[in-house]
Amino acid sequence: MEIHLPAPGLYVDGALLFSQRGIGEGYGHNRDFRNDYIDLPMSLKFRFPFPSTAPFIAMGPSLSFRLTGDKNHYAGTMVYSCL
Numbered sequence: 236m237e238i239h240l241p242a243p244g245l246y247v248d249g250a251l252l253f254s255q256r257g258i259g260e261g262y263g264h265n266r267d268f269r270n271d272y273i274d275l276p277m278s279l280k281f282r283f284p285f286p287s288t289a290p291f292i293a294m295g296p297s298l299s300f301r302l303t304g305d306k307n308h309y310a311g312t313m314v315y316s317c318l
Contacts, residue, residue, distance in 0.1 A: 237280070246280040248293060257304070270304030 238247045257269035278295030 244282045244284060246282065247277070248280045248295075249275070249277045251275060254299075268304075271302045273300045273302060274298070275300075 236249050240246060252274040254272045254274055255269055256272060274297060276295070276297040278293040280291050280293040282289060282291040
């Protein structure tokens with residue numbers, strides 16, 4: 236979603252994304268470590284006023300909320316925890 240602000244070339248840009256993050260052995264899936272997230276990236280964007288191209292600069296925060304997933308991953312004798 237992109238919203239034009241009253242200033243020339245200034246926009247607020249945001250999105251709602253689903254992502255999966257983690258590691259896995261690739262076989263068996265008994266020691267995979269996966270988490271599902273909802274990501275909310277938000278940025279302030281400035282578009283330069285060039286007629287034939289559309290360059291821009293954007294910056295801003297991104298929030299992530301973990302929905303589901305594993306909290307522990309066992310690799311041999313070591314235990315990795317995700318809070």
